[in-house]
Amino acid sequence: MPTRLAIDIGGTFTDFVLITAAGATHRLKRPSTPHDFAEAIARGLDQLLEIAGLPAAAVAEARHATTVASNAVLEGKGGRTGLITTRGFRDILEIRTLRMPRLYDLAWQKPPVLVERALRREVEERLDARGAVRTPLDEASAIAALRALSAEHVQAIAVSLLHAYANDVHERRLAELAAIHAPGVHVSLSADVLPEIREYERTSTTVINAYLQPVVSAYLDRLRGMLRQRGSMAPLLVMQSAGGLMSADLASRFPASIVESGPAAGVIGAMALGRQVGIHDLISFDMGGTTAKAALIANGEAARTVEFQVGGGIMTGSRLLTGSGYTLRVPAIDLAEVGAGGGSVVWLDRAGAPQVGPQSAGADPGPVCYGMGGTEPTITDCSLVLGWLNPEGLAGGTVKLDPAAADAALRTKVAEPLGMAADKAAYGAIEVATAAMIRAIRAVSTERGLDSRDFALVAFGGNGGIFGPLVARSLGMRRVIVPPGLGVFSATGLLDGVIEHLATKTHKVLLTDAEPAAVANLLRSLAERALGHLAEAGCGRERVVLQRSARLRYFGQSFELSVALPEDGWNVPALAEAFGVEHERTYGHRAGPDEPVELVSLGVLGRAAPASPAAAPTQPAGATREAFATRDAYFGPAFGWQAAKRLTRADLSAEAVPGPIIIEEYDATIVVPPGVTAQRDAFGNLLMDLP
């Protein structure tokens, strides 16, 4: 196995995992540098290579997950973007699909369009639904639009013309004209980003892609440059929202695919963990510095979605709850997310009730206790005041902590106005934060009719080891699994992913009318596209498995099902039958054999064969150590201050030890509360059992 490197950037920390050819695992955690994320990566990489005693050239493959794309959308910090549309259609993104996220809520505001109205320019052209040109592209209007956008100093232009999924001729011409009349500007064509019918979804996805291009491509360029500079020629792979990996080149061109990159990596890791321990019904709970995310894994497979909203409060792929953010129609792992993490600010609302987040101190200035200029108390400050975190510092002392400053900020901003003792106020804030986390888990479980009590919780992220058991207790969940290296677990998950690319194209025709030759041609070109993209990621043809599929529906229906296509040619009766079977399996009924079936789109998924070997179990250590240090920690009014045992993971065995226990690891702290027991399994996972 060659030496592989994984780097996962979060809002607060940048995590590194290096698995050497010899099988050694090295982990590193550094504060993120939001002003220039590459900075933390450069320093961390040097440090990690030094620890491992390897030159950069030894790294054969680098894998990356990043929040750069989602942060840009959430914070409105993408590139200044223009949009070119067919005349009469500049407001597609403002009109949306009418859906509102919260019915009956008169206070609701639509999220502002990513392209302001003055930067939406129209061109004279028109295609019909079959892709025939009704009005040729008026080049004068195209040049005028491009020049106007150029004069407005846009960094990116999205082009989304009506029916461009059926014929890309005008969009291609606009790209050529853009190279001349708006040189140096990133261009995203809807025919490239999402060649599918439905102008809102296609335009929205294309605009997000354009909006992200300047930010993401500059960032990935810097990252690659940095690796090259150190002598590594390793291909850089980036995780997509759906959990597969793609080349950095492709990610620069299609950044819309990597918006949920980091969260996806964590879920892929949780799936691999589930296979390892033989538990197939899991909820992954990833709590970092700024957000907490939950995803459901049933029967070993993570729930996925073909479309989701970014930037709309709780993020969920449910088709019922839409309209809250920006629509991205790209495959993704179905996640729910809440804006509460270790860096979330604790504050009092106008009625004097304590609130947590959504403002976050992030990495810079960070919590008060980091002493980097933060003045607002955060959840991490609360954890420190409660005695849960080591006052000497985190990450093996590399992050120094200032308990007195945390205590003072919490007293003046929260405890005193509430008339409470600092410990009780801090614990209250923890409870408020826990209630917020629960929303994310409910969104993927109980709100879908699944009882969270039937699932085990895989808790990770910098704060997962603290909040995992609190959340589990509130939801009546009985088991919490805390993997080794939990603070860098998403980075570990990156190494569990495989390279993949899904190429799709709308091809609407009655199944019986489809020309076999046209279908074969289209499949061939989709396969070439997928293979080409995989080759860019350093993945030779011999490693690639291609899966062809067709999306079908009964003529007149509005939603389609995916059916696998066999290698050996186009067999309409067999395909119609396979569709009928799938319809019955999914929906409980199928129509008669005379009901016409419509082909909607074709797809080719290329996947590289998985490369990572399974970790071997190791014998659990011997009996639990008898002598240990303690630290006083507060566990709420019911338990008060107690002397918590300070143990290491290695101190635990298959024998259950009752809490309170505090385990300080390099990358995260784990707190086993009173009433909960902890043990260690053969893979080094910490298992907590709740009564």
Added chain:
Amino acid sequence: MATQREGFALDPVTFEVLKNAFITTVDQMAEQILRTCYSFVIYNRDFSSALNDVNGDSIAQGNYDIAVHVGTLHYTCKDVIRYFRDDMQPGDVFAINDPYAGGTHFPDVRLIRPVFVDGKPIAYAQSNGHWSDVGGSVPGSFDVAARDMFREGIRITPVRLWDKGVFRRDVADMIAANTRDPASIIGDMLSQAEATRVAERELLRLVDKYGKDTVVAGFADVQDYVERAMRQRLAALPDGVWETQDFIDRDPSGGEGMIPVKVKMTKTGDRVIYDFTGSHPCIGSLYNSAFGSTFSAVAAGMKTFFPDLPLNSGFYRPIEVIAPEDTVVNARWPVAVTGFLMPFEKIMNSIYEIWSGIMPQRAIACAFNLEYLLTGGRDLRAPAKPIFMFYDWLPGGWGGRNGRDGCNVTTACFGTGLQSQPVEGQERGSPILTMEYQVLTDSPGPGKWRGGAGVRKSSILREADQTVISYICDRERAVVWGIQGGLPSMPHGLSIARAGSNKVDWLGSAFSDVPLNSGDWFSRPTAGGGGFGDPLERDPALVREDVADDYVSLERARKDYGVVLRVIDKDLAEYAVDEVATQAERARIRAARRGWLAEDPEAVARRFRAGELDALDLVRHYAVILDWDTGAVLPNSTAQFREMYQKRAAAYWPE
């Protein structure tokens, strides 16, 4: 285990799990429908789902269902129970669409499946979908000329569609044969029936896990919980009596004058009574509402002010509705009711207005009116499926709010939850080419907080034959109004230009079966929302932003807001407020505007016909309503409009 709570059978944790499981169950029905339905009307969210208890009362309705069906699903379930009470078997599925038994209108067809445990029904799963056609005299089953239901479509009183699991093809075919698209209708039946089976499966899973008694206790607890919460909140508000009225444009079979819908709300302690006494008798069009829809309008309106409470029959218990029979809000068989949304939206907006006084922080002005365009004929592009039906509804603006502008381009207030169709899909399915679909400048009703913007959509009929167009809309005369000093927005209505001609004709907001030929152009706006508060108090900087964004024109910034802007660079959308000129203009308008409201409508109409004033001037400043096609004054409508304008706008302007 967690502790019991007084008055509830279940502990709080089990209660919470079941409450969410019930709601999730109906949401799963929705997912199922969405993926398998044939009628694109259903696909675009004109559907809803419910669980009903053994009495037919609603246990849960979908989180994301269209508002208009709330408050009617328990009536149709009760009617099915009434009819089949002692004659139900596992595997049965019943259908009903009867507006006179509590349904909404004929296209809304409900499929209802009893869920059996130990040989007895414990609940009913109900799936309601708007079918694209149920027969009647025009495609889509909305005939503006209908005066009774015989032109509207097939009335389905309770029938058994599945008998112990066996599909009754005879009954299904008879229903489908009375529609224009039998194959799709059968597809929708299968899809809806399967959705109710999803709910059955989920309920049985819950029964398996928690036991029948616990689940049935949960049915009652969730309703009691909502009732209790609702009553507590009502009790905390002041008692009183509030009255208002809104109008439907006209009675095609009567004389000139708008049709009043009168609403009197009496709140005493923990209950409210809505009394519609004084509302106009049934009119000679389809714009009448049967009782179920009127109750639904009240429930949906109330829900807007209690957005966090789940919807079930507990929500309805503190509400009483008095609606005199044979009025536009309580039509009986066989009066035409397919356009019930017209009285429905008037009721909803009246409730907004009333509650705006009780909860000022949630105050909101009138929203644009639902509009619905239907075209159908032969598609000459597609010999395989020559009949096309094109149904289209547009977003518009919602009313200005207390401290915030209204929402731009949003779904009609009856149908929060509705979704629009992609133009690309429409053009594939119908020989219609859309030339323009965008935000309409000057559509928002002016106010300190302006209404949201509406849109304009213009299309051309392509290769087609034997095509007719119908339009279901309102508020061409009862124009969307502002509150607390805010101004109206603009009249609704469709315009048409025949192939090869540049002459644009006004067809108005309600017509049926007008022939349409290849090459004809048709266009309609949707109104913005009404304004909130005096527009002369709007921050000029906000007006400048609206002009830069093209929501408001330079000219109307001056006329409606008294804000004078200097153009710095039109291409870069840069403007500056001329402070001095703005002050002078505002003073001028303040001094003159009460006088405009007293001007002779005939004199105003003459200036309109001479091109000196436009329709926005008339509705916003003179409160004069014309026949917009001929320019003739409508004296009764103008008098009614002026009366309400005085109460809603002028009364709030400083002396």
